[in-house]
Amino acid sequence: MAKLGKTVVERHVERILNKRMTRKEFIKKAIIAGCGVALAVNALDSMILNRFKITDFSFRNDAPRQLWKWSREADYYDSFGNDVHCKLCPHECVLGNNDRGFCRTRVNKDGKLYTIAYGNPCAINIDPIEKKPLFHFLPTTRILSIATAGCNLRCLNCQNWDISQERPEDTRNYDAMPDSVVQEAITQGIPSIAYTYSEPNVWYEYMIDTAKIAKQNGIRNVWVTAGYINQKPLVELCKYVDAGNIDLKAFSDKTYHDLCAGTLKPVLETLRTAVKEGMWVEVTNLVVPNHSDNLEEIREMAKWHKKNLGPDVPLHFSRFHSAYKLTLVSPTPLRTLEEARRIAMDEGLNYVYIGNVPGSEGDNTICPKCSEIVIRREGYSVDFMNFENGKCKKCGNQIAGVWQ
Amino acid sequence: MKKESNVIMVILFIFLISASFFLYDLSISHLYVYILLILLLLGIFFVLEIKRIKQLECLYPFVFLLSLIYPLFKCYFKVPYFFCHSCPRKCSFGILRPYSIPAFVTMNLNNRHWCFNYCPFGKLQDEQSKLCRKRLRVPRFFLVLPIIILIFITLFYFLIKKESINDFFFQYSYKTSTVVAVISLIIFLLAFIIPRIFCNYLCPVGLIGKITMKLEKKWLN
Missing domain, CATH: 3.20.20.70 (Aldolase class I)
Incomplete structure (x- = not known):
């Protein structure tokens, strides 16, 4: 009857504390918990607090369908098959076909990098x-x-x-x-x-x-x-x-x-x-x-x-x-x-x-x-x-x- | 009835694997990556056996499948999974690798929990091996293979930045490697007659899990 008077939380805690655990099992679980906390803190720090950028900066599939007259092949890039590696700025975007770089002005068309900001000042x-x-x-x-x-x-x-x-x-x-x-x-x-x-x-x-x-x-x-x-x-x-x-x-x-x-x-x-x-x-x-x-x-x-x-x-x-x-x-x-x-x-x-x-x-x-x-x-x-x-x-x- | 449910599971996995090929944008979306991260941390919590949510745990193999299978379809390197730290254009596995591999190893500290309950590859192989009664005996010296792979990974983690090695392994294109595709197909087919072939003979996480399980049993007893 006394047990019925207890709250849900109290019953849970009692169950956990009453659970028989040897010292070795406790040490094992403490190690697992410690690793989990370390991982959580590390992930929180690098992926959330430091605004970890998940993508490599580029705008995927965002290139214009056709290049306009204010385009020119870009300088400073390497080509890998259909991908390009822009070398202009430290972001060094790697762009797949039809991707647009972080700067919004450089696009990959069939393995060539083009600037679309040439001769069109705003x-x-x-x-x-x-x-x-x-x-x-x-x-x-x-x-x-x-x-x-x-x-x-x-x-x-x-x-x-x-x-x-x-x-x-x-x-x-x-x-x-x-x-x-x-x-x-x-x-x-x-x-x-x-x-x-x-x-x-x-x-x-x-x-x-x-x-x-x-x-x-x-x-x-x-x-x-x-x-x-x-x-x-x-x-x-x-x-x-x-x-x-x-x-x-x-x-x-x-x-x-x-x-x-x-x-x-x-x-x-x-x-x-x-x-x-x-x-x-x-x-x-x-x-x-x-x-x-x-x-x-x-x-x-x-x-x-x-x-x-x-x-x-x-x-x-x-x-x-x-x-x-x-x-x-x-x-x-x-x-x-x-x-x-x-x-x-x-x-x-x-x-x-x-x-x-x-x-x-x-x-x-x-x-x-x-x-x-x-x-x-x-x-x-x-x-x-x-x-x-x-x-x-x-x-x-x-x-x-x-x-x- | 049980065999039918195994068949359905295998077909479901094959369907999800085929669909994964077209889901690159989903696989690198913020939402999916954060969901996987939360599930990893929850998985470690479940392993402590304080509170478990069985319905959520059943979903683990399917949710993680997209992230773990993608490098087999497309990778910048001839050997997927190993060189993410040098990769110019990471997939979701590459992004999460610094957290997922330690999480898998941590979960394995308690009765190889990741391998036997959450891993999509393990789950698929279990369902496959239930479909066929025939078994193929693998010579024992093949057990050395995962040790060689683990040494290879550790060694090349540091050496990959060397130009000559980078040139050899780097594909210079984000594409499917024919060799990887053929080997994956062979492993998939052999999994019907060799239980957990990938886990026992290739997977470094499986090898570490095996060692920690043996040590755990020895220490606890």
Whole structure:
């Protein structure tokens, strides 16, 4: 009668505890349970918490039925029967027939890799060069900026997501083959062309063909990128590109993975290589609250920057504003940006700026020797320039940059 | 009646195996992979004999069949199952291998639970051997074969990155290997007259299960 009064749970526990088990059986079951827990934790960590990508990034069976006129056979891939192994960026997608790569712009048709973002930009604008941001390269000039759809990252905070996270077929495009882009720059008297807005690496062939023609005609080339590219195509690109603004979105693999679906190491290699190949480089770090605003990490980044790129390579800390999938994150506090700038300058960097904060002192170029304001800026426009032949008027110190 | 149910089971398995060839997208879908992962962890829980759900356990061979059979149809390597860690385009078996093989071995620590209750290959071979009374005696020296396979796997796990070995085993195409297909068919046919031929003479998980079962019995007694 007493047993009937017990709850179901109590009866279960009693049954389990009363179950006769020898010590050896208990040890055996403890080992099995331990292995199970270890497996569960490992699986939880790699497959769920770290957003383990189950597929190898590509979009299966998503290639267009027929290639359109804005296609060209891609560079940098290997062919294995009907499969292709793209070698342009570190994702290195392996694509079966009719698959589309992670970047959305490369497709496999019968064992050949094609880019379908060639000569069809969805954005063509004339911008001030300071918008890239490039503060030490041909200041006050205008730049012809072009972009097609596509990107090989998935940044949660992307401000150009409406073109970067789209396929070329899904955007409204212009018909602008490389020679017509260069001709437009010549006609308008614009000294440089920027490959920007989305991610120019994913329309690599269009970018490099345009850059070659531009260089032949005395037009400079500017590369605005996240830097997620393999070394071989990068070295080839460096022959034609004169300046670049390269994003260093974070200084840890985890943040790169969580924020952008990328990794850190290839970007660091890109920065080193670009500087080594003679490109004028300016680095941008977008400080995103709760994601990439760790000041210790920023200090490590500044140390790396000074050691590997040199103190004269400018660093821009940009203010985050809510965009795309981070609409509930508030803008970066000004205090954080100022602190980051102070840390970078303490670590020995000569040119550190604060971006996306109109009217900030961090917009101005200051002589690293005498601290005189050499270029005063208000947003994207230059108020005055206080130097001559690239040298500070007050102390004669050479200000690093490409001024003519 | 019992024989008829065995025939139905074998036909069902053959049908599911044939259908698996066309289900690549399902096999690498997030949902299917996570279901298999949950079932693996539940399987370990069931092995502890605290609580068992027999209806769910009956489904294990059928649910795992798609994942385990697919590399026989298509693989980047001439020998499937072994080189997933080097594979450029993993299937669901390759994705889950770091978890599934340890889970199978863990479940086998209690009376070879995976092999005798959950494994689709084991289940199919059991049904096949019940259909035919004839038995073929296999010479004992064939028992060395799974040991050689286990050594081969362990060795080549580390050596596969070497270019020469990679070149030899890599097919450079995601396709069906004729040799693998013919050997699989031979094993399937022999399973009618040699009970559990794959488990006893080829499967490394089966070999480890056999060893752990012998040790378990010795230790517990």
